[in-house]
Amino acid sequence: MVEGVVGQPVDLNPTAGPRNEIDETIESLLFRRLFKYDQLGEIVPDLAESYQVGAEGKVYEVKLRGDIFWHDGQPIGVEDVAYTFSQDPIFAKVKVEAVGEGAIRFELENPLASFPSILTLPIAPAHLPNQSEFPAVGSGDFTIKEVTQNGLITEVVL
Numbered sequence: 001m002v003e004g005v006v007g008q009p010v011d012l013n014p015t016a017g018p019r020n021e022i023d024e025t026i027e028s029l030l031f032r033r034l035f036k037y038d039q040l041g042e043i044v045p046d047l048a049e050s051y052q053v054g055a056e057g058k059v060y061e062v063k064l065r066g067d068i069f070w071h072d073g074q075p076i077g078v079e080d081v082a083y084t085f086s087q088d089p090i091f092a093k094v095k096v097e098a099v100g101e102g103a104i105r106f107e108l109e110n111p112l113a114s115f116p117s118i119l120t121l122p123i124a125p126a127h128l129p130n131q132s133e134f135p136a137v138g139s140g141d142f143t144i145k146e147v148t149q150n151g152l153i154t155e156v157v158l
Contacts, residue, residue, distance in 0.1 A: 012136035014122035015087035030138030031122035034062055034081065043116050047076060047123060047139075057111030062119070063103045070125050072137045078104040083126035 007022045014031055036046040045051075051062040068076040078098040085091045085106075095107040108115065128137055136144060 012138075013131045014124040015084055027122050027138075028140075029142040030136055030140045030144070031124070032068065032076070032139040033122055034064075034119040035116060036120055043120065047081075048119075051116075055107075057113065058108045060106040060108075060115060060119075061099060061103060062106070066102060068139065070127075070137050070139050071143050072125075074125065074127055076123065076125075076139055078102065080123050080126045083129070084121065084124045087124070088121075 005022045005025055007020060009022045009026055010020055012023060012026060012030065014027055019027070033046045034048045035043045038044045045065075047064055047068055049063045049065045051060060053060055062081075064076070064078060064081070070076060081104050082096050082098065085094065085096045093109050095105075097105050097107075099105045106115070106119075112118075123139065125131065125137055125139075131137060138144075
């Protein structure tokens with residue numbers, strides 16, 4: 001598969017923002033999300049096994065799958081999800097906490113019907129908090145195999 005982009009990737013850390021379209025395109029291949037959009041535009045589980053909505057639409061509890069790993073072999077856990085959301089100031093008023101084994105709870109100040117779409121953000125590895133160099137450790141279906149640099153990044157082989 002060949003994915004062509006025009007421009008330079010800047011930072012493949014999903015918690016670093018704002019990013020450019022190239023970063024977002026490559027991140028979509030490298031990093032999984034709690035939920036993703038399917039071919040019909042419906043939100044479906046990715047890292048999540050299931051979720052429940054409670055407390056009048058202000059609490060979302062997500063159970064993670066137990067069979068998911070980073071490309072470096074580390075398991076993906078609730079600490080990665082909590083870390084990712086803690087890095088974005090947009091979520092400063094959202095309480096994010098681990099509940100039980102492999103589950104995470106999001107408590108909102110007000111109900112937000114579109115919150116599941118927000119849970120489609122790429123999840124970053126908490127054990128690599130400042131990851132910004134290539135190749136990035138991801139969790140998606142693709143890994144970075146090679147980066148060619150001639151002053152500029154001219155090719156990223158996945």
